[in-house]
Amino acid sequence: xxxxxxxxxxxxxxxxxGDDALILSHRLAEWCAxxxxxxxxxxxxxxxxxxxxxxxxxxxxxxxxxxxxxxxxAIAFTREERDYKNALLVEQPNxxxxxxxxxxxxYDAFSLPFYQALASSKDATLAALGEKAAxxxxxxxxxxxxxxxxxxxxxxxxxxxxxxAIDELWTYTGELFVNDDLDRRLIAAGIGVxxxxxxxxxxxxxxxxxKEATLQRPADGWMATGGREGRHSEYMGYxxxxxxxxxxxxxxxxx
Amino acid sequence: xxxxxxIAKSRQEQAVWAALAQVMDPEIPVxxxxxLGIVRGVSINxxxxxxxxxxxxxxxxxxxxxxxxxxEALQHNGYPKARVKRVLSPAWTTEWISDAGxxxxxxxxxxxxxxxxxxxxxxxxxxxxxxxxxxGSKNTRKVSEFGSTPCKxxxxxxxxxxxxDYFKCL
Ligand SMILES: [Zn+2]
Numbered sequence: 001x002x003x004x005x006x007x008x009x010x011x012x013x014x015x016x017x018g019d020d021a022l023i024l025s026h027r028l029a030e031w032c033a034x035x036x037x038x039x040x041x042x043x044x045x046x047x048x049x050x051x052x053x054x055x056x057x058x059x060x061x062x063x064x065x066x067x068x069x070x071x072x073x074a075i076a077f078t079r080e081e082r083d084y085k086n087a088l089l090v091e092q093p094n095x096x097x098x099x100x101x102x103x104x105x106x107y108d109a110f111s112l113p114f115y116q117a118l119a120s121s122k123d124a125t126l127a128a129l130g131e132k133a134a135x136x137x138x139x140x141x142x143x144x145x146x147x148x149x150x151x152x153x154x155x156x157x158x159x160x161x162x163x164x165a166i167d168e169l170w171t172y173t174g175e176l177f178v179n180d181d182l183d184r185r186l187i188a189a190g191i192g193v194x195x196x197x198x199x200x201x202x203x204x205x206x207x208x209x210x211k212e213a214t215l216q217r218p219a220d221g222w223m224a225t226g227g228r229e230g231r232h233s234e235y236m237g238y239x240x241x242x243x244x245x246x247x248x249x250x251x252x253x254x255x
Numbered sequence: 256x257x258x259x260x261x262i263a264k265s266r267q268e269q270a271v272w273a274a275l276a277q278v279m280d281p282e283i284p285v286x287x288x289x290x291l292g293i294v295r296g297v298s299i300n301x302x303x304x305x306x307x308x309x310x311x312x313x314x315x316x317x318x319x320x321x322x323x324x325x326x327e328a329l330q331h332n333g334y335p336k337a338r339v340k341r342v343l344s345p346a347w348t349t350e351w352i353s354d355a356g357x358x359x360x361x362x363x364x365x366x367x368x369x370x371x372x373x374x375x376x377x378x379x380x381x382x383x384x385x386x387x388x389x390x391g392s393k394n395t396r397k398v399s400e401f402g403s404t405p406c407k408x409x410x411x412x413x414x415x416x417x418x419x420d421y422f423k424c425l
Contacts, residue, residue, distance in 0.1 A: 043399055046405040050314045053313030056313070127344065129313070129343060131344055131346045132343050132344075133313060136313065136405070143400050
């Protein structure tokens with residue numbers, strides 16, 4: 001007796017997850033030619049490429065569902081800040097390499113169980129993407145966890161910086177597990193993922209790796225929210241200015 | 256379906272598959288799209304041909320080029336109306352690379368996907384038992400999980416000392 005699913009809901013959902021992938025990939029791309037070693041430069045660009053691929057699939061699907069002629073580029077590059085629904089965590093700036101590692105790890109530990117769960121969605125396109133993306137994200141998590149351990153259990157300086165990055169970014173992890181009205185409608189329809197249910201898998205991963213990295217797990221205090229409603233941190237505007245520059249300067253330009 | 260039509264169809268199908276076997280991966284130009292196992296099926300209806308193709312990675316920049324080259328190969332072989340359909344599910348896995356494809360990778364200097372030798376930890380998963388494509392030694396070490404493309408990791412051989420790419424399991 002499931003209610004008729006609003007296509008607009010599924011489109012919004014696809015855009016939301018596409019936004020996480022696109023914005024995180026942009027932050028990673030900022031490391032191009034700037035990573036601590038050549039191998040890491042290539043690794044970070046590879047992660048970014050996977051994320052761009054996931055975003056493209058999600059945006060293209062959203063555009064088809066909308067049926068208003070928006071393609072992946074229109075969705076990626078021509079919306080206003082308030083229309084981006086990514087989690088605050090992924091837009092946080094790079095600061096130093098420890099921040100990039102911490103942000104990536106905290107998000108990978110979430111996105112792996114997320115995509116694994118999405119693979120059981122009743123929406124065939126989302127399920128197919130979930131199955132595919134989970135395989136890719138597994139390598140991301142392995143990579144970010146490796147670095148977290150290497151830096152946490154490294155020199156005094158790398159340990160200090162890694163702990164500072166984890167402490168600073170911790171505030172942005174609570175938002176990942178909050179179901180809003182859109183989530184609840186799509187969970188009821190068997191399409192969306194229950195985000196609250198991912199918390200225990202995330203906790204296990206994070207605690208295990210932090211321990212191995214000899215880092216302290218911060219206490220769960222006040223958590224920042226707002227990204228899913230389009231209320232972003234002060235960094236987002238600058239990020240979009242760069243991300244959207246070509247489409248704003250030369251509307252509808254194609255490579 | 257009469258026997259004659261069935262035979263004609265299978266001939267057509269063979270011709271299409273033969274054309275596809277000439278389409279090489281643009282980044283590893285010794286293996287074809289058929290060797291890689293990304294061609295998931297061919298349906299033929301008269302001169303209407305549809306080829307199902309699975310991308311290796313969602314972000315693989317070669318996907319579009321591969322699709323264009325498949326269309327071009329089929330057009331050259333008398334199928335101007337050929338179409339390519341991108342299918343994500345079931346997700347492509349390196350297990351679909353053919354034995355011939357694995358041999359071609361090795362000859363080209365890329366270690367093919369290897370079986371797992373043991374788990375490092377429950378979380379970080381398995382480490383594969385990678386043999387050097389040049390000397391065959393298993394005395395190898397991973398330099399970086401991500402090599403020149405997302406599908407490859409960067410390895411080095413401790414015996415012949417050569418660096419090489421390893422095609423990761425997916
Ligand atoms: Zn060797």
